[in-house]
Structure formats: structure tokens, C-alpha cells
Amino acid sequence: MGHDLPFTWRKREDDMSHVAHRFTGSTVIVTGAGSGIGRATAERLLTEGARVVAVDLVSDRLSRLVEEVEGEVISVPLDITEPTAAAHIVDVAGARIDGLANVAGIMDGFEPTAEVSDATWERVMAVNVTAMMRLTRAVLPHMLEREHGSIVNVGSEAGQRGSAAGTPYTTSKHAVNGFTRSTAVFYTPKGVRCNAVAPGPVATGIEAPFHSEWAQQRLGPLFQTNIPAVARPEELAAAITWLLSEDASNVSGAVLSVDGGWAAI
Numbered sequence: 001m002g003h004d005l006p007f008t009w010r011k012r013e014d015d016m017s018h019v020a021h022r023f024t025g026s027t028v029i030v031t032g033a034g035s036g037i038g039r040a041t042a043e044r045l046l047t048e049g050a051r052v053v054a055v056d057l058v059s060d061r062l063s064r065l066v067e068e069v070e071g072e073v074i075s076v077p078l079d080i081t082e083p084t085a086a087a088h089i090v091d092v093a094g095a096r097i098d099g100l101a102n103v104a105g106i107m108d109g110f111e112p113t114a115e116v117s118d119a120t121w122e123r124v125m126a127v128n129v130t131a132m133m134r135l136t137r138a139v140l141p142h143m144l145e146r147e148h149g150s151i152v153n154v155g156s157e158a159g160q161r162g163s164a165a166g167t168p169y170t171t172s173k174h175a176v177n178g179f180t181r182s183t184a185v186f187y188t189p190k191g192v193r194c195n196a197v198a199p200g201p202v203a204t205g206i207e208a209p210f211h212s213e214w215a216q217q218r219l220g221p222l223f224q225t226n227i228p229a230v231a232r233p234e235e236l237a238a239a240i241t242w243l244l245s246e247d248a249s250n251v252s253g254a255v256l257s258v259d260g261g262w263a264a265i
Contacts, residue, residue, distance in 0.1 A: 054074065104131065113167045
């Protein structure tokens with residue numbers, strides 16, 4: 001989030017350990033795959049043997065992913081908020097879809113409720129909630145037919161509290177948690193698991209400036225005293241791929257905090 005932090009957490013400098021062949025023969029869709037958490041997740045899945053359907057708004061990012069990694073990547077450059085996007089992604093993926101990582105998301109400008117514009121509200125909800133719902137809805141028939149599948153949504157620490165972002169983003173990430181749990185209730189008995197991760201601040205390059213003087217005054221001091229160190233995208237990818245994998249076969253409906261202990265403060 002770009003704020004000075006009161007303490008740091010010593011990170012491992014080596015790469016996160018991977019599990020060879022954990023996803024061999026599997027097809028996994030990853031949105032937001034061109035950068036940040038999405039790119040790290042796509043890279044890890046490829047390293048572990050998956051065929052990855054990589055979705056991102058920016059085609060250049062996907063081109064770099066294809067050029068720079070080994071493994072089978074199917075590049076799908078599009079805006080996930082388009083009404084036909086989900087059907088197109090599933091079409092490209094093919095009949096077998098084993099996993100879905102709904103990573104794509106956008107921030108707000110930390111707008112408090114009285115200062116939220118319709119445009120900001122609608123865009124944040126469209127990307128963070130509606131697009132996630134449509135793509136999940138589109139993959140479910142494929143997973144249910146085989147009675148097997150795993151869906152992981154990227155929420156946020158903002159979905160656990162009211163003091164981590166502006167009103168639009170906070171609302172959208174609370175919705176991600178509810179969507180995750182409801183989906184799990186309906187479909188876990190049919191072999192399809194649904195979970196979420198809730199990151200704190202992550203070094204993704206997404207800009208999150210304050211657009212509100214009141215938000216800066218209200219939230220700024222909280223950020224200075226409460227937020228743990230910024231995570232690396234690879235640390236989130238490790239949690240996401242674990243939840244996608246059979247190693248988490250008895251985990252469904254969970255919202256896993258991957259936030260450096262922020263949820264415990």
C-alpha cells in the first residue's frame with residue numbers, strides 16, 4: 001500500500017518449494033495472470049505440471065508470460081467484465097477444467113461512503129465480484145460433470161474488517177467471502193471445493209493512492225501501526241496452489257488469511 005511500516009518480517013530469499021507433478025494432467029484457469037499474484041500463481045502451476053489458461057486485460061503481459069516460462073500456457077487477453085468473457089474463457093479451456101483461480105481484482109482510491117462515485121463503485125464491483133461470479137458459474141458444469149474441481153478466490157484482509165480500504169473495495173471483498181462460502185455449501189457434496197485467500201498488503205505494483213483527504217486522516221494512522229510487512233506474490237501463490245491441489249482435499253468454504261498475522265491484531 002506504499003506506507004512506512006513499523007516493523008519488518010524477515011522473508012526467505014530462496015524460491016518457495018514446489019511439489020513436482022502435483023498438477024500434471026490438470027487444466028487450471030488463472031485470471032489476472034499477467035502480473036502480481038496471478039502471474040506468480042500461473043508460474044507455480046506450470047512448474048508443478050499444470051496446463052494454464054492465463055487470462056489478463058493486458059495482452060503484453062500475457063505475451064511476456066508465454067515467452068518467459070516453460071510449460072503449456074494458453075493466453076486469453078480480454079476484459080473479464082465483458083458479458084461474453086466467461087463463456088469465451090471456458091470455450092478456450094476445453095471440456096476438462098480442474099481448477100479456477102479468480103485472482104484478477106482492482107483497488108478503489110480509499111473513498112469513504114460519502115465520496116464514492118457511481119463509476120468507481122460499478123467498476124470495482126464488476127471486476128471483483130460480478131466477473132468472478134460469472135466465470136465460476138461457467139466452469140461449474142464442467143467440474144460437476146466429473147464430480148471434481150477446485151475454485152480459489154482472492155479476497156483481502158479488507159474482507160475481514162472495515163479499516164483496510166475504501167468502501168467499494170471493502171464491500172467487494174466481503175462479497176467474495178460470502179460468495180466463496182455459499183458456493184462451497186452448495187457444491188462440496190458434489191466434489192467441487194471452493195475457498196478463498198485473504199492477503200494483506202502484497203508487492204504487486206497495483207497503485208492504491210488516497211483519493212480522499214478524510215480517508216488519509218482516518219486510515220493513515222491505522223496503517224502505520226497495524227499492518228505487517230508487505231508479502232511477495234509467490235507467498236500468495238503458494239497458498240492458492242495448495243488450496244487448488246488435492247493436498248487440501250478436505251478444505252472447502254475456508255477463507256485463509258495469508259497476511260503476515262494482520263488478522264490476529
